[in-house]
Amino acid sequence: MSRKPWDLAFTAAPVEVAALRRVMRLHLGIWGLHHVIDGAQLCVSELASNVITHVGRGTPATLAVSINGTHLRIEVHDPDTRALPTLIDANSDAEAGRGMAIVDAVADRWGVQLYPDRKVTWCELRTGLTSPSGHLEGPGVLRAEALLSLYGAVVWPPRSDLSRMTSARTEAAVVAAITDFLHWLRVHGCDADEVLDRAQTHFEAQIAGAEDQSRQAVR
Structure with missing residues (x-):
């Protein structure tokens, strides 16, 4: 931003x-x-x-x-x-x-x-920003970055400073983490598709809530 x-x-x-x-x-x-x-x-x-x-x-x-x-x-x-x-x-x-x-x-x-x-x-x-143009250090972002560090991911920098190599490496770590969770769900008899749908719905609700706050602030 x-x-x-x-x-x-x-x-x-x-x-x-x-x-x-x-x-x-x-x-x-x-x-x-x-x-x-x-x-x-x-x-x-x-x-x-x-x-x-x-x-x-x-x-x-x-x-x-x-x-x-x-x-x-x-x-x-x-x-x-x-x-x-x-x-x-x-x-x-x-x-x-x-x-x-x-x-x-x-x-x-x-x-x-x-x-x-x-x-x-x-x-x-x-402000809690990770950089002048970066994201806020929200609990979810911090937990995700801590988890991705286990997969050898580079801590996600501001988009303007993100090289193609760094982006590919970080995205690969995200895919690996999600894949491992899907394996864990399958092993424990859970419906992976249902969990993914619930996660997507939860994510979209959080984004919508943030956008509503922004609109209220503008008013």
Whole structure:
């Protein structure tokens, strides 16, 4: 899957924060990163609200989102290089700084980069991707890769990096594994065709469920 970086200019205002949350949900749904939507929306809200509170309403700003390695990177750019985000003690009664405390709790890491004309406040969330354009490390995928390693298969790389030789070798290992399971079913008196049909039905139901989640995210 191609997960290309994107950015969106916005004006620091409460109504814009809600719009940014909707856009974030839309893009992460398209990217198949449904499980990080809530955390990403929360971080976007706090980073944008930080600009409203400490830089000022009406400030021109930019939201930039990308994949950094296997992390989701969220950046908010604004023109004030003096108003730096602060992190307060969670037990403090002060109101200022609570937004960054929330980001600190949700994200794996965050920071601030200063440039002559702007500052960039960023945070990164773990996605579970095996590579920037690869699949998610779901339990089923991990179990399959562990099993295929017994057949001498190469751990499946992103499609863009998959050579013909590697593809053929991995697919041969998959065929060998399925064939061995069919032999096991036959030896134990099971109907191999019925099991294959049930597996196909179960697989298609999982794919349909994932597609439904993606459509709901787009709405």
